Amino acid sequence: MTPASPRPFDGPTLLDGAMGTALLAGGLPAGTLPEAWVLERPEAVAAVHAAHAAAGAEVVLTCTFNAAGPRLDPLVPPDRVGALCAAAVRLARRAAPGARVAGDLGPTALYGPGRPPPDGAAVRARYARAAGALAAAGADLLWAESQWDLAEARLALDAARATGLPVVVTFALREAAGRLAAPDGTPAEELLEAVADAGAAAAGVNCVPPGPALAALAAWAARRLAVRFVAKPSPGLPGEVLGPDAFAEALRPAVHAGLGVAGGCCGAGPGHLAALRRLLAAARAG
Template identity: 65%
Template sequence: MLGPRLLLDGALGTALIARGLPPEALPEEWLLARPGVVRDVHAEHAAAGAGLLLTCTFNLAAPRLAARLDPVRVEALAAAAVRVAREAAPHARVAGALGPTGLAGPGRSAPVRALAAGYGRAARALCAAGADLLWLETQHERAEARLALVAARATGLEAVVTFTPSGGPPWTLTDGTPVEEALLAMASLGASAAGVNCVAPGAALAELAAWARGALPVPFVAKPSAGLPGAVRAPEAFAADLSPALRAGAALAGGCCGATGDHLRAVAASWRAIA
């Protein structure tokens, strides 16, 4: 079961960039070439108290990865990602992470067959690799998220969906769906938890968490961004901005872009201070 008060991990992509990942490279390429660096990031987050780690597989269902690596390596990548996370934190839960494919977007209908095939293969690979659950993050389109969730649930594993809305408040997806409506839709389709990631912490996130406490039938996830390189909030400031969402009832919380182990420690301290 997920929640209550489950501390999630921090950023993986920006952490790898800080360790030298070239701007044109994908994190999955380093998973194969430099697994120790990925392991170190996982270990940093686990040492800060994270009880759940997302694998280095954000692009596993996306054509951009197939264009860089042989598609037959999907299974090998999934196995390596789960193994590295387990080695870094044997006592943490490992969630197989899948980000958006880039195939759906404003003015473009979701290509159902391509999305179902890509997410299906990636989800099955992560399940076979031993992931504890699947984590569909940074989703921008309701239709794509639905296809991703159906593929994830077909493995028999729990699945979590987090959206990255824009605009607002109120926040909406790129297809115009209010984020609240999208979260309710994912819960009705069997998501074990749902929420947002890569948004700014603060009042809008706290308002969404308060709404979720009364209306969302599954735990609410808050995984906001600490900022991009050169504009990262200090850990204490990040935790202070996230604290209202924690008080409002967020059950699972961590950090997205820019969030390090220090950010997670600050969030954990804020959570402990909430009765």
């Protein structure tokens, strides 16, 4: 077992909400990468961070979800990724001065069902470039999210840990028969144990429904997972978004089962975070 990174969470912690859907609501053209506004409209990105922090978020993720993926290359050439990451960290730090800044690393999209796996060394190099830039810019920790392929998650984790910062890994999974699993059927529990064994400082899920499957996973993690379990479930996409109170109520069983590090993914705004903050505070007091 690889020694874990330093523990990033010592108690109940409120994470931030969604960046991409917030920017879309603010006028980001469909199909445009959010990172474009780090460069072109930084005030819009800063406003999202500030709103999340005002709602109580103690950790904010930088607007760098695509920093390791080739889809960013037409917008930001590889030799300019460092400048993008530095700008994103500065925005988050200035907009949310009381929060910890997590350097966000989404999947590369180079892995896919039925496709031959890409060159692992090249994928790791992409993560290493982005993770190194985020660390050099002053991020407090690194956050590899929306992973779904274990091989890629391991590469992201390995590259991010090389910076010396704590690394959180979360998986975007599907719900079937009351359980969360990857598209290839790998159960969430197996994925979380694998990255915990590989040195993740915390592990969890994001962009999953806030329902019974998440509560069951939180209960399992409280008993079995060697690192802190984190979750950023989604209240839904535009047109089908749960309201803040309904979102918190749907998360109540997971919080009672032991979930103490939580935020919101797609569709989650300041209202959702405020409701979740109240839920976490009540659980802490109880």
